Amino acid sequence: MRPQIVLFGDSITEQSFRPGGWGAALADTYSRKADVIVRGYGGYNTRWALFLLNHLIPLGCTKPPVATIIFFGANDAALLGRNNERQHVPVEEYEENIRRIVNHLKEYSPTMLVVLITPPPVNEEGRKEYARSVYGEKAVDLPERTNEMAGVYAKLCVELAKELGLSSINLWSKMQETEGWEKKFLSDGLHLTEEGNAILHQEVVRVFNEAWLCASEMPYDFPHHSEIDWRNPENAFQQRC
Known part of the structure; x- marks a missing residue:
């Protein structure tokens, strides 16, 4: 069986296999080398993601993924007092939740390559424009997220990642x-x-190459x-058995 690479995150991960998506591009990079498995859940924060861990790697799993990308934070960083506050997770809890996800993965495979991706930056005017396009005159004046707060979670x-000895991608800064x-x-x-997806794919491939999961070196x-x-x-097939 091919090794598996799991993408675990929110809507940005769920949408990653759309045309031009970073997950689809990663699957193409690792074509016939590894299977890229998307586990993206739109609207989820790290608090809700914890309920999915035993579905991500079921109990008794004999062959865990060779690598897992953890990409949460965009929803955790939603502001209190705005229209998406139900998604908000305090930054201290966000840290602990990510730690618990990593510990779960490492419990099954200490050698698994785990990569953390920060939330992306937020274009606040873009969020307001989007709200107006959906809700019209009922749209609130203030965006439900700010770039400053996303930066707090990214940092x-x-x-x-440094503390845990993991690779990371600072998408917010990049x-x-x-x-x-x-x-x-x-x-x-x-x-x-599509350009945003391309830069994320580029960063994931860079991190994988710097680790030990370079596609060109895999059989x-x-x-x-x-x-x-x-x-x-x-x-030819007998030689591979």
């Missing part, structure tokens, strides 16, 4: 290195455009067609 995510990131990388002030699951003798095809 803690990176610090926690995207803001590019002028015009607000529209270039974000479609509605939060979710990713195909079955022989390349050029290795198959059409007269005696069974020989």
Whole structure:
């Protein structure tokens, strides 16, 4: 069986297999090398994600994923007193929840490559425009998320990764290195455009390559067609058994 790479996160992960999505691009990068499994749950925060851990890696699992990406925080950082406050998770609890998710994964496989991704930046004007497009005159004046607060969660995510000896991707900082990131990388002030997906895919591949999961160094699951003798095809497959 091919090794598995699991993407565990919220709507940005759930949408990652749409055309131009970062998950679809990752599946293409690891085609015939590893299976990319999407476990994305729109609207979820880390508090609710904890209820999914035994479904992510069931009890008694004999072959856990070779790598798991944990990508939460965008919903945890929703502000109190705004229209999405039900999703809010205090930053201290967010840290503890991520730690519990990591511990669960490492309990099943101490060698598993675990990567933390910070929440993306927030284009507050984009969030207000999106709210107006959905709710019209009933839209609130203030965005339910701010870039400043997303940065607080991003900073803690990176610090926690360092503490736990994990790789991380500071998507919040990376995207803001590019002028015009607000529209270039974000479609509605939060979710990713095709360009935003591309930069995330690029960062995931970079981190995997820097670790030990470089696609170009992994074997195909079955022989390349050029290795198959059409007269005696069974020989090529016997060599892999």
